[in-house]
Amino acid sequence: MSDTIQFEPKIIAYVCNWCTYLGADLAGTARLEYPPNVRIVKLPCTGRIDFNLIIKAFEVGADAIIVSGCHPGDCHYTSGNYHARRRWILFRELLNLLGFDLDRIHFAWISAAEGKKFQQVVTEVTEKTRKMGPYSELYAAGSAHLLPQPPHAPSPLETFSGESKLRSEARRLLIEGDVKAVIGYGERGPVIITHPEDAERLVWNNRCTANLAMYLKRKEVKALGKAAIVVKACDERALVVLEKESQLLRENLHVIGMACEGLESPKCVACTSRTPRFADQIIGEAADLIPSQESSPNKLDALMQLPRAQRMAYWVEEFSRCVKCYACRQVCPLCYCERCLVDKNRPITIDPAASTKGNFAWHITRALHLAGRCVGCGACAKACPVGIDLGLMNLQLAKAAKEHFGGYQAGVDLSAELLIGSFAKQDKEEFIK
Amino acid sequence: MSETITETKLKHLAAEWIVAGTPVISPVAIKGRFLYMPLLSAEALAFSPETRPANSIKEFFFPKAETLYSYRVQGSSIELSEPSEFAGQQIILGARPCDAAALPILDHVFNWDSVDDFYNRRRTATTIVTIACTKSDDACFCTSVGLGPSATNGSDAMLLEISTGRYEVRCITEKGRQLFAGVTEPGTEPGHVTDAPPRKFDSEKVRAFAETHFEDTFWADHGRTCVGCGACAFTCPTCHCFDIVDAGPSAGSARVRTWDSCQSSQFTQHASGHNPRNSQPARQRQRVLHKFATYPEKFDAILCTGCGNCVRNCPVGLGVLSILTEI
Numbered sequence: 209m210s211d212t213i214q215f216e217p218k219i220i221a222y223v224c225n226w227c228t229y230l231g232a233d234l235a236g237t238a239r240l241e242y243p244p245n246v247r248i249v250k251l252p253c254t255g256r257i258d259f260n261l262i263i264k265a266f267e268v269g270a271d272a273i274i275v276s277g278c279h280p281g282d283c284h285y286t287s288g289n290y291h292a293r294r295r296w297i298l299f300r301e302l303l304n305l306l307g308f309d310l311d312r313i314h315f316a317w318i319s320a321a322e323g324k325k326f327q328q329v330v331t332e333v334t335e336k337t338r339k340m341g342p343y344s345e346l347y348a349a350g351s352a353h354l355l356p357q358p359p360h361a362p363s364p365l366e367t368f369s370g371e372s373k374l375r376s377e378a379r380r381l382l383i384e385g386d387v388k389a390v391i392g393y394g395e396r397g398p399v400i401i402t403h404p405e406d407a408e409r410l411v412w413n414n415r416c417t418a419n420l421a422m423y424l425k426r427k428e429v430k431a432l433g434k435a436a437i438v439v440k441a442c443d444e445r446a447l448v449v450l451e452k453e454s455q456l457l458r459e460n461l462h463v464i465g466m467a468c469e470g471l472e473s474p475k476c477v478a479c480t481s482r483t484p485r486f487a488d489q490i491i492g493e494a495a496d497l498i499p500s501q502e503s504s505p506n507k508l509d510a511l512m513q514l515p516r517a518q519r520m521a522y523w524v525e526e527f528s529r530c531v532k533c534y535a536c537r538q539v540c541p542l543c544y545c546e547r548c549l550v551d552k553n554r555p556i557t558i559d560p561a562a563s564t565k566g567n568f569a570w571h572i573t574r575a576l577h578l579a580g581r582c583v584g585c586g587a588c589a590k591a592c593p594v595g596i597d598l599g600l601m602n603l604q605l606a607k608a609a610k611e612h613f614g615g616y617q618a619g620v621d622l623s624a625e626l627l628i629g630s631f632a633k634q635d636k637e638e639f640i641k
Numbered sequence: 642m643s644e645t646i647t648e649t650k651l652k653h654l655a656a657e658w659i660v661a662g663t664p665v666i667s668p669v670a671i672k673g674r675f676l677y678m679p680l681l682s683a684e685a686l687a688f689s690p691e692t693r694p695a696n697s698i699k700e701f702f703f704p705k706a707e708t709l710y711s712y713r714v715q716g717s718s719i720e721l722s723e724p725s726e727f728a729g730q731q732i733i734l735g736a737r738p739c740d741a742a743a744l745p746i747l748d749h750v751f752n753w754d755s756v757d758d759f760y761n762r763r764r765t766a767t768t769i770v771t772i773a774c775t776k777s778d779d780a781c782f783c784t785s786v787g788l789g790p791s792a793t794n795g796s797d798a799m800l801l802e803i804s805t806g807r808y809e810v811r812c813i814t815e816k817g818r819q820l821f822a823g824v825t826e827p828g829t830e831p832g833h834v835t836d837a838p839p840r841k842f843d844s845e846k847v848r849a850f851a852e853t854h855f856e857d858t859f860w861a862d863h864g865r866t867c868v869g870c871g872a873c874a875f876t877c878p879t880c881h882c883f884d885i886v887d888a889g890p891s892a893g894s895a896r897v898r899t900w901d902s903c904q905s906s907q908f909t910q911h912a913s914g915h916n917p918r919n920s921q922p923a924r925q926r927q928r929v930l931h932k933f934a935t936y937p938e939k940f941d942a943i944l945c946t947g948c949g950n951c952v953r954n955c956p957v958g959l960g961v962l963s964i965l966t967e968i
Contacts, residue, residue: 357672357673394958396958396959396963397866397955397956397957397958397959398866398957398958399866400865400866418956418957422868423866423868426868426921427920428861428865428920428921428922429865529671529676531696531700531705531871531875531876531900532705532871532875532899532900533870533871533872533874533875533876533902534870534871534905535868535870535871535872535956537870538868538869538870538956539868539870539956539957547907551907553886555889556886556887556888556889559888559889560884560886560888560899561705561706561886561888561897561899562705562706562899562900563706563888563897566706566888587956590956591870591872591956593695593696593872593875593876593954594671594676594695594696595671595672595673595674595676595695
């Protein structure tokens with residue numbers, strides 16, 4: 209045996225049942241030769257290719273991945289591939305942020321008649337991967353790199369003018385009886401009051417930063433009956449998304465909108481709206497918006513400027529602290545699944561242990577399930593007891609949604625279709641062969 | 642007459658230990674907070690100026706993910722193998738008394754009906770040097786559970802600040818004496834400690850209340866805003882519940898013990914779909930009951946050291962304190 213064993217890349221191809229698989233079949237019956245490095249996994253539709261499968265393939269040692277299905281317009285299920293394409297666009301942006309090697313993930317449209325194209329794609333990918341060598345960069349740690357930290361100084365408590373009005377309105381609503389509970393802010397954190405005399409516990413000050421929409425998904429809160437909720441303009445975006453996703457009945461909720469004076473830095477420095485638009489009533493007076501001067505250091509840009517391997521090393525370090533307490537999920541107003549994917553164990557999709565792989569899989573899943581939905585309230589990052597930069601992933605995806613899909617912002621436009629769950633034929637696809 | 646040591650000397654010692662291959666665990670500054678982490682270099686050694694780190698030292702005895710064994714399936718046979726990592730010597734430097742005090746409490750539960758080798762091995766191999774508190778904050782309540790800012794339970798040695806950069810060394814166990822043998826200097830001034838934080842509740846009263854008010858609207862009123870994450874349990878020095886999961890082939894085909902929290906709705910979920918603790922207030926009640934009634938009944942110790950981590954880390958401002966002070 210020679211000393212050097214030539215590297216043979218392992219390639220996983222996730223293909224759709226109706227086009228690419230038949231294309232591969234055709235390549236076979238036509239006796240077209242292609243490298244034996246590819247292992248084909250057949251799925252019903254590209255729309256059914258979960259991104260976790262792609263991550264998992266890398267984890268078990270794949271050096272490159274091919275994802276392929278019917279050409280746009282040819283989907284056996286009419287639009288599965290259009291939906292898939294939209295998700296891939298966002299998925300690639302997230303993987304790029306996390307430092308994955310995008311040159312190892314190949315997307316292609318291959319029809320049942322394109323045995324030749326299948327042969328071509330597999331050959332090209334194999335040759336390219338052979339040149340690149342094994343994917344040893346995956347989850348590789350490196351030297352810790354520091355990103356600019358926005359200065360954080362707790363500001364002194366400042367009570368706003370709307371507080372007494374808020375209390376009297378909450379009392380009135382509970383006395384009138386239509387509203388059974390008021391979800392608001394208390395001295396130490398959120399409070400849910402059910403008795404008019406408890407209205408005195410409500411506060412409105414610069415510590416009211418939580419997004420209370422997180423309580424709307426909770427069984428204990430739903431059981432109370434019609435609720436009134438205190439929201440700021442930024443929190444309100446979560447209500448818009450929840451309503452559009454059929455998670456709440458607007459007539460079953462009384463929205464108390466607080467005109468906001470801006471609560472904290474740096475988040476409120478970049479504020480674009482201070483008065484809720486869809487509230488049943490507005491309390492308080494909004495301060496004027498001061499255009500953001502972009503003074504706070506931009507972490508996302510700083511991270512994206514690092515070389516790919518350093519980006520991955522950064523996240524390896526960040527995720528190593530994760531204890532999987534799921535505070536990020538629990539405080540998110542839009543993480544409302546009754547049983548989260550990570551809690552399912554038949555089969556286990558995400559390694560439930562707080563290991564490197566388990567943590568990457570969890571954070572990728574969380575971020576992608578919020579792609580095009582996250583309203584940027586920042587509750588996840590704030591709740592994290594070990595200070596993981598969760599917001600960066602959400603921010604990257606929000607930025608990608610804005611750039612690729614005509615300025616889309618979740619929860620801003622009531623008439624806009626939801627980004628995920630809809631598609632446009634002109635969604636760009638330069639990265640798909 | 643007392644023994645003293647300077648911070649420079651401590652850094653020097655830590656550097657020696659690290660070079661010798663002994664992990665040194667200490668509070669490390671990460672993004673505006675402190676966390677107990679293995680020191681990469683002695684220069685990072687910082688005795689937290691904050692009240693205390695946001696996590697606890699329990700993960701160095703009872704890791705957040707511990708491989709119990711690995712398996713390989715070949716045809717119809719299954720091959721099992723022991724975890725390769727053996728718990729070697731480690732030194733914890735600058736832990737808070739409320740962290741160290743958790744260890745004698747955890748010893749009960751890991752040596753009760755079955756003896757937990759994984760925990761015990763690490764426990765034997767670890768030397769714990771605590772540092773007496775010079776500050777306390779609103780969340781601290783060690784005095785309410787019978788401890789204090791210089792409680793020595795669980796410590797092998799304790800440092801008490803004399804002045805900036807100088808500490809009195811009090812060796813408590815043989816391990817502690819060995820660690821500091823020949824490296825301290827004699828001194829006369831004693832180290833100082835912060836005033837004990839005021840007692841915030843009476844643990845006996847909590848126990849009596851919990852036992853007699855199992856079905857009470859109190860729990861619904863105080864547990865309703867809990868969002869059911871594990872931030873309190875996972876940063877608590879004494880919470881020790883775990884789950885055992887099979888990590889599939891992509892995670893190395895292993896049976897792994899992971900932390901679990903009674904605040905998660907899945908914690909008591911039966912396969913039938915029935916859930917005996919079916920609401921968040923019931924889960925909050927469970928946490929209080931376990932710490933202040935069930936555990937004391939069984940082991941005659943409160944399952945809480947008053948560190949206040951649950952209060953500081955709770956994303957919605959709860960933590961056991963807010964409930965206990967209302968009782």
